[in-house]
Amino acid sequence: MTQENGSPARCPSVAGNSGKLDTYDYFYDVPESLDDHPYVEVQFKNTRKEFFLNNLRLPLAKGDMVAVEASPGHDIGRVSLTGRLVDLQMRKLGVTPPEQPKTIYRLARPLDLQKYEESKAKEHETMIGSRQIAKRLGLDMKIGDVEYQGDGQKAIFYYIADHRVDFRQLIRELAEAFHVRVEMRQIGARQEAGRIGGIGPCGRQLCCSGWMTSFHSVSTNVARLQDIAINPQKLAGQCAKLKCCLNYERDTYAEAQSSLPPRDVRLECQRGVYAFLKADTLAGKVSYISTGDTPSKQREVVTISKERALEVIDQNRAGVQPVSLVSDTEEEQVSPLSRVSDILSEESVSRFDKSREASRPKRSRNGRNRRRSQGGSSGRSKGARQQRRDSRK
Structure with missing residues (x-):
């Protein structure tokens, strides 16, 4: 769909391409926003965005697949923002145009998209193989995700490590095993959970994989502020860190507690x-x-x-x-x-963990004594019957 002047119509969202990094283009129906902006925002695999120079003045719209400059070769991404809003987005993120910016080559051709899909199909297999190689080398690290470049010449390996890791030998073996140029990027546990995704204890998609793009530190003081019991098993998320949602109501509780009476006054x-x-x-x-x-x-x-x-x-x-x-x-x-x-x-989690012995009825001491006395009398009666049989003989 195009406008009267022949430029493509910009829409706030594209069906099937929504993600947590999508930006709502609220200028899409403003005539002044139709002026071309030299830079275009391009998104890769729902986790990475970059700004590219549209030096060829291609008529791009949100959702178009484009081939952009990479090192080496080219990469395939989706246009996530165009027009006047790109300038505001760059100011917000503090991005300054470099002296030699990366450019957009062309709209993605069918052959480019086919190569792009083939590269994406190898990501999971490559991740499993890279983990096995890292384990064989005895490296204290975890490879959480792999992202192939659109032309298949390069692969980015995202890993987690608590300490500094010497992965020079790992890079050589990865390049030899998968025949690609290797780039290692270290991420945190929250970033890994955002890339992998999952369902939280609330029954909804993880916030880090659904809409969060920046992560703020969460401390136990936030839980104490909300009078939540410090239970690591309940407060930790799937990333083994404190849940990000603890910060959501922090300001509300802080404001409400400021009006409460002091706790040390009787x-x-x-x-x-x-x-x-x-x-x-x-x-x-x-x-x-x-x-x-x-x-x-x-x-x-x-x-x-x-x-x-x-x-x-x-x-x-x-x-x-x-x-x-x-x-x-x-x-x-x-x-x-x-x-x-x-x-x-009643609110205790262990209220159902009762032993079976506690549920069994206890036998009274009098009952045991009664059975013993009955056993003794029965024994004496058997002895008397045996004596009568012997006397008859």
């Missing part, structure tokens, strides 16, 4: 002294437990709003002790500590 009323127990950050509810000489199982847990807790703190600072922590306008929510402990035990 509340005093005529019914006793109460210490902080837990807080429902988003709901604005705070639970306090009674202290003193009361047995632990008989202590009370009072849940009040954060506004009421701040009001009681101000009254205590003024030397006033209210009758109760619960105000007249709030509904009293008082529960014994034993009930709270029962609720916590």
Whole structure:
């Protein structure tokens, strides 16, 4: 489809070519955006983007397959952005045009696309073979993905390693085994998960493979801020790192916790002294437990709003002790500590891990004694019958 001036129509997306690196072209229907821009954004294998100079002024549109300059040979990629938005994208990413930029050769021909598909079909087999070679050489590294160049002359091996690896011998053997020019690129665990993909514990596609393009550090302080138990098995994602989604609600929890009363302040009323127990950050509810000489199982847990807790703190600072922590306008929510402990035990993951011995009924000592006495009496009766038989003989 073309415009009236003969230039190709730009659309925000192309069916079948959507990916996490796709950019929505919100200038596609603006007449001023139809002015040609010298640079074009090209995407490779949904994980890598580069900017190329359209020095031949080819009429390119989003979704076109093009042959671009590579070293050596040429590569095949998909046009992901054209027009005025390319300039804004380069400014956003901080990309400055080099003195000798790479250029676009031509629109991909059927022979180029056939060679491109043949090269892609060899990527998985090459990855398995490269792993075997690295294992035979005793290298402490993991090759997570392989990307062939469009013309099949070069292959990029993405690997993960905790320490510095001397892979000079590996490069020689890879080049000899697969007859390609080898390039090694080190990536992190999050980047590997983004390239491989998968389904997260939420039942949806991994964020790193679906839409995330940059990864920010995640610390355990984020989990503590959201009152999440520090359980590595639950907090770690498929990359064995802390889940990126822990950062999503960090600002919301930080803002909500800033309005909560301090946790180290005890509340005093005529019914006793109460210490902080837990807080429902988003709901604005705070639970306090009674202290003193009361047995632990008989202590009370009072849940009040954060506004009421701040009001009681101000009254205590003024030397006033209210009758109760619960105000007249709030509904009293008082529960014994034993009930709270029962609720916590119900949420335990190991509540179903009960031994079979515990479910079997226990035999009483009296029952065992009764059976022993019955056994003894039966033995005496058998002896008496034997004596009567002998007397008859």
